[in-house]
Amino acid sequence: MLSRLSPLAQRTISPRLLSNAQRTLVNISYPSPKIAVLELDRPPVNSLSLEMSAKIVESIKEIESNPEVQAMVLKSSNPKIFSAGLDITEMNRPTVARLEDFWRNIQTLFLTLYSTRLSTIASIDGHSPAGGCLLAMSCDYRIMSATPSYKIGLNETKLGIAAPYWLKDLFVTTIGYREAEVGLALGKLYSPKEALEIKLVDELVDSPVIDVALKRADEWASIPEKGRVASKVMLRGAMIQDLEEKREMDVGWFRDFIMEEGVQKGIEGYLKNLSKK
Numbered sequence: 001m002l003s004r005l006s007p008l009a010q011r012t013i014s015p016r017l018l019s020n021a022q023r024t025l026v027n028i029s030y031p032s033p034k035i036a037v038l039e040l041d042r043p044p045v046n047s048l049s050l051e052m053s054a055k056i057v058e059s060i061k062e063i064e065s066n067p068e069v070q071a072m073v074l075k076s077s078n079p080k081i082f083s084a085g086l087d088i089t090e091m092n093r094p095t096v097a098r099l100e101d102f103w104r105n106i107q108t109l110f111l112t113l114y115s116t117r118l119s120t121i122a123s124i125d126g127h128s129p130a131g132g133c134l135l136a137m138s139c140d141y142r143i144m145s146a147t148p149s150y151k152i153g154l155n156e157t158k159l160g161i162a163a164p165y166w167l168k169d170l171f172v173t174t175i176g177y178r179e180a181e182v183g184l185a186l187g188k189l190y191s192p193k194e195a196l197e198i199k200l201v202d203e204l205v206d207s208p209v210i211d212v213a214l215k216r217a218d219e220w221a222s223i224p225e226k227g228r229v230a231s232k233v234m235l236r237g238a239m240i241q242d243l244e245e246k247r248e249m250d251v252g253w254f255r256d257f258i259m260e261e262g263v264q265k266g267i268e269g270y271l272k273n274l275s276k277k
């Protein structure tokens with residue numbers, strides 16, 4: 001994997017990211033024959049790089065390939081961050097080829113997680129902004145820690161960017177048009193209590209969230225697969241087909257938006273502020 005980095009990237013990359021290059025990025029375990037746990041494990045914040053999203057997709061496919069498995073819990077190895085969303089460094093002065101590839105992988109991640117035959121339970125024990133919220137919303141059921149300082153939502157506008165149209169659609173489908181309109185415009189990050197009120201999450205629990213997530217996975221896994229999957233396809237099929245048809249148009253929109261000089265300056269400033277904290 002390292003050999004694919006440019007010489008400049010190899011010189012400037014932090015030792016922590018270098019060690020990430022050797023990590024598995026996700027861990028899979030099977031607490032019972034019908035249930036898998038997919039743990040995100042990309043320190044420091046589980047951000048979604050090209051390699052991370054590809055790895056999650058590969059892992060979901062691996063889990064799906066066992067016909068006995070009916071439910072998958074998505075969790076984080078980080079005790080206070082579910083996922084910090086897209087890896088912002090992927091959008092900071094990228095090459096066009098890498099940026100387009102990155103976005104195709106993010107699309108595939110959404111399509112794979114949103115359409116899997118598995119029942120998917122998000123165990124959100126920590127912050128879940130932007131792409132983290134996308135991961136959670138792509139699951140069938142969301143359980144979040146009640147810890148008041150945690151935040152979830154789509155904060156893209158705060159970075160000077162916009163959510164893609166399909167993420168906007170997912171947000172509208174999940175929380176309704178008016179709440180989505182305000183939430184997207186303001187780049188609003190909700191507390192767990194607020195997230196429950198608008199049904200962005202289904203349940204709040206005191207940590208550890210995983211214990212309840214495993215119980216819910218058991219319940220979902222007990223529903224006969226054929227009918228459960230048929231109803232999932234009925235509800236999600238149209239959105240999946242729409243993006244399948246518009247993938248390259250969406251890649252072009254993303255590339256043109258991100259490569260704009262003003263947007264690049266905004267991303268640079270956002271990254272600097274994050275590192276200064």
Ligand SMILES: CC/C=C\CC/C=C/CC(=O)SCCNC(=O)CCNC(=O)[C@H](O)C(C)(C)COP(=O)(O)OP(=O)(O)OC[C@H]1O[C@@H](n2cnc3c(N)ncnc32)[C@H](O)[C@@H]1OP(=O)(O)O
Pocket residue numbers: 044045047081083084085086087088089127129130131132155156159161162163164253254257258271274275276277
């Ligand atoms: C046309 C446009 C189309 C599509 C738009 C694309 C859609 C984008 C959606 C996204 O997902 S954009 C990413 C949005 N994510 C965020 O804004 C989250 C930013 N991060 C945070 O708010 C915080 O890091 C945190 C609340 C998640 C955790 O806080 P804390 O525990 O205090 O950690 P640090 O802030 O100190 O972060 C540690 C370390 O990690 C780096 N980092 C954080 N988030 C990201 C990220 N998303 N991508 C890359 N790197 C990130 C941060 O800079 C720190 O790095 P150091 O080197 O300074 O240690």
